[in-house]
Amino acid sequence: MARILVADDDVDIRELVEFKLSTLGHDITAVSDGQAAVEACQAERPDLAVLDVMMPGVSGLDAIRAIRSDPGLADLPVILLTARAQESDVETGFDSGADDYITKPFSPRELASRVEALLSRSQ
Amino acid sequence: MAPSVQTGISPRTPGKAAPLSRSGRPVARLVAPVILRLGVLVALTAIIGILGVVLCTRAVDHLTEDLQPAAAANQDVLLDLTAMAGTVEAWSSSNDPTTRTAYEQLRTDLAADQDRVREYAAGDAQLDILVTRQEEAAQLWINQYADPRIAAPGGPRSFDQQRFDLGRATFATVEDAHAATTEAFDQRVSQARDDAQWRFRGTILGVVVLAGIAWMGVSRARTRLLGELSAPLIELENVVQKMSRNEPDVRARQQGPREVRAIASGLNDFAEAQARARAVEHRIQRDLRNLDTAKDDFVSNVSHELRTPLTTISGYLEMVAEEFEDRMEPRHQRMLEATRRNVARLRALIDDLLTLSKAENRGTDLEVVDLVPVLREAVTDVRITAAGRGIGVEVSVPDLPLPVMADRAMLNRAFLNVLSNAVKFSRDGGRVEVSLTREANRATVSVTDHGIGIPAAEVERLGTRFFRASNAVTNEIAGTGLGVRIVQTIVDKHAGEMRIESMERLGTRVEIELPLKAERAAALDERAAPLAEVMELPRPT
Numbered sequence: 001m002a003r004i005l006v007a008d009d010d011v012d013i014r015e016l017v018e019f020k021l022s023t024l025g026h027d028i029t030a031v032s033d034g035q036a037a038v039e040a041c042q043a044e045r046p047d048l049a050v051l052d053v054m055m056p057g058v059s060g061l062d063a064i065r066a067i068r069s070d071p072g073l074a075d076l077p078v079i080l081l082t083a084r085a086q087e088s089d090v091e092t093g094f095d096s097g098a099d100d101y102i103t104k105p106f107s108p109r110e111l112a113s114r115v116e117a118l119l120s121r122s123q
Numbered sequence: 124m125a126p127s128v129q130t131g132i133s134p135r136t137p138g139k140a141a142p143l144s145r146s147g148r149p150v151a152r153l154v155a156p157v158i159l160r161l162g163v164l165v166a167l168t169a170i171i172g173i174l175g176v177v178l179c180t181r182a183v184d185h186l187t188e189d190l191q192p193a194a195a196a197n198q199d200v201l202l203d204l205t206a207m208a209g210t211v212e213a214w215s216s217s218n219d220p221t222t223r224t225a226y227e228q229l230r231t232d233l234a235a236d237q238d239r240v241r242e243y244a245a246g247d248a249q250l251d252i253l254v255t256r257q258e259e260a261a262q263l264w265i266n267q268y269a270d271p272r273i274a275a276p277g278g279p280r281s282f283d284q285q286r287f288d289l290g291r292a293t294f295a296t297v298e299d300a301h302a303a304t305t306e307a308f309d310q311r312v313s314q315a316r317d318d319a320q321w322r323f324r325g326t327i328l329g330v331v332v333l334a335g336i337a338w339m340g341v342s343r344a345r346t347r348l349l350g351e352l353s354a355p356l357i358e359l360e361n362v363v364q365k366m367s368r369n370e371p372d373v374r375a376r377q378q379g380p381r382e383v384r385a386i387a388s389g390l391n392d393f394a395e396a397q398a399r400a401r402a403v404e405h406r407i408q409r410d411l412r413n414l415d416t417a418k419d420d421f422v423s424n425v426s427h428e429l430r431t432p433l434t435t436i437s438g439y440l441e442m443v444a445e446e447f448e449d450r451m452e453p454r455h456q457r458m459l460e461a462t463r464r465n466v467a468r469l470r471a472l473i474d475d476l477l478t479l480s481k482a483e484n485r486g487t488d489l490e491v492v493d494l495v496p497v498l499r500e501a502v503t504d505v506r507i508t509a510a511g512r513g514i515g516v517e518v519s520v521p522d523l524p525l526p527v528m529a530d531r532a533m534l535n536r537a538f539l540n541v542l543s544n545a546v547k548f549s550r551d552g553g554r555v556e557v558s559l560t561r562e563a564n565r566a567t568v569s570v571t572d573h574g575i576g577i578p579a580a581e582v583e584r585l586g587t588r589f590f591r592a593s594n595a596v597t598n599e600i601a602g603t604g605l606g607v608r609i610v611q612t613i614v615d616k617h618a619g620e621m622r623i624e625s626m627e628r629l630g631t632r633v634e635i636e637l638p639l640k641a642e643r644a645a646a647l648d649e650r651a652a653p654l655a656e657v658m659e660l661p662r663p664t
Contacts, residue, residue: 010431010435012431012432012435013431013434013435013438016434016435016438016439016442019442020438020442054427083427083430083431104430104431104433104434105430105433105434105437105438105470106434106438107437107438107441108438108441108442109441109445
């Protein structure tokens with residue numbers, strides 16, 4: 001049982017992730033933009049964050065930078081959701097401090113296994 | 124020289140300024156007066172030369188044919204008279220009758236010589252007087268002394284002192300008169316000689332002066348023609364050279380003779396038309412580029428936008444399947460399977476569209492890539508799928524690296540497409556053969572399957588967007604109809620060539636030929652040569 005933050009501007013994707021991860025018994029906080037994600041991380045100190053890259057205002061990449069700048073959140077495991085499979089974007093994601101990424105369209109099962117893997121590694 | 128380039132667009136407005144610009148004189152009217160003037164000068168020089176020669180000849184003729192013979196005749200007159208005096212003295216001393224005969228002969232000679240002198244002196248008043256005086260003195264000597272003495276008896280005893288003195292006195296008068304005449308003749312000879320000399324010098328001077336004037340005229344005409352004819356032509360030549368180097372704002376100046384102006388004007392019209400055409404071309408190119416970018420953006424955006432709902436659909440589909448796994452009837456399973464299959468199809472279509480869009484428009488970012496590992500990776504990627512259907516993939520690649528200039532990711536995609544097609548269209552338990560060979564400076568990847576093949580009539584249409592072979596459709600083999608097109612596009616970007624041979628029901632062979640990187644290929648030859656020798660050594664006997 002872990003506390004997970006999910007940020008995606010698309011309500012269906014957000015609910016899909018929320019739904020899948022909650023069936024595994026995790027406690028989910030869902031937000032719809034990058035700014036809210038950063039604020040929620042600072043307020044709730046979750047165990048893991050799943051961020052969409054393409055969000056209006058503060059993007060997923062910007063959000064990671066903001067989160068990493070907080071010393072208490074430097075080690076927070078972050079998974080990026082991206083619609084772009086280009087290598088350059090993936091590299092940018094890792095450079096900005098993501099621990100893993102998953103490309104849309106993704107399988108909820110695969111997302112779940114990545115989440116579990118990251119959680120077990122960070123414990 | 125004035126600068127030959129007008130920068131900016133020519134200010135000349137067509138139609139209005141054109142007649143003015145053609146107002147130069149024609150070349151003929153420029154050259155004709157020069158030639159005319161030169162002709163006049165040459166003619167004048169010739170006339171002066173001929174005139175001078177004629178005058179000189181006449182002066183020399185006068186000297187040699189009239190004056191000098193007359194002067195000689197005048198000398199003969201004195202000789203005759205002296206000889207007569209001699210015969211008279213001989214008669215006086217010898218009384219020899221032959222001397223009388225000689226005297227008569229000399230008188231005749233004297234008359235003839237005097238006639239010649241008189242004939243010349245007739246036109247010269249001063250000389251006439253002198254000659255008359257000389258003749259009168261001679262006549263006096265003859266009348267008063269010589270004739271009476273010859274008529275009187277000769278011999279030494281007939282000497283008369285008084286008569287002798289008279290003879291001497293009158294002869295002295297003759298000699299005086301003759302000296303005056305001779306002096307006059309000498310003076311005239313010298314004068315005539317000077318005259319001839321001056322005429323000769325005058326002629327030379329005249330010809331030299333006229334030649335000098337002609338030379339000055341020629342050099343002036345040359346300068347003028349260079350300025351008015353040659354300079355504009357040279358300038359025009361420069362303009363043409365600049366235009367041929369595609370310098371856009373170069374225009375010819377309207378100057379020089381009419382013909383040159385006409386050419387300059389034509390050249391400018393041509394350049395204007397060219398500039399307009401170039402501007403249109405640039406605009407079209409820009410529009411095309413913009414359209415292309417718009418298309419890319421569109422395809423890319425649409426693909427991204429489609430992926431998000433697709434994620435939701437496939438995600439929930441998966442969760443529904445998991446949730447109701449044990450409670451579904453077979454027909455529900457079939458419905459779910461059909462939905463899942465079509466989601467996969469949509470997903471493949473979106474991926475392929477995005478890949479094709481990228482392959483078509485990506486500025487090729489080529490680097491040196493070894494073909495061998497790229498092909499091996501692609502084979503590894505299809506092996507699992509192939510193994511699932513019992514299809515074997517046989518690979519034959521050389522041990523040496525085969526470097527090409529390539530975009531690694533695109534090349535991998537092309538190989539992957541060809542290989543997955545070969546597996547897809549093979550029958551279960553079939554075989555796919557993959558080989559990589561090198562011939563001179565080209566490498567060929569060959570992928571052969573023994574599957575359903577392609578109907579002969581449809582081979583040509585492969586590579587058309589969304590075209591799928593009829594037997595692929597009837598056999599319900601999934602596909603987007605973009606795979607071959609993607610391969611073709613990538614191969615084109617690598618300056619390569621793709622060949623497809625197929626027999627329906629027997630199989631298909633796809634060959635991709637790529638140019639090897641030249642200098643690396645040469646190095647490869649050096650390494651390969653000794654290897655070949657070594658391999659040949661252990662020949663079986």
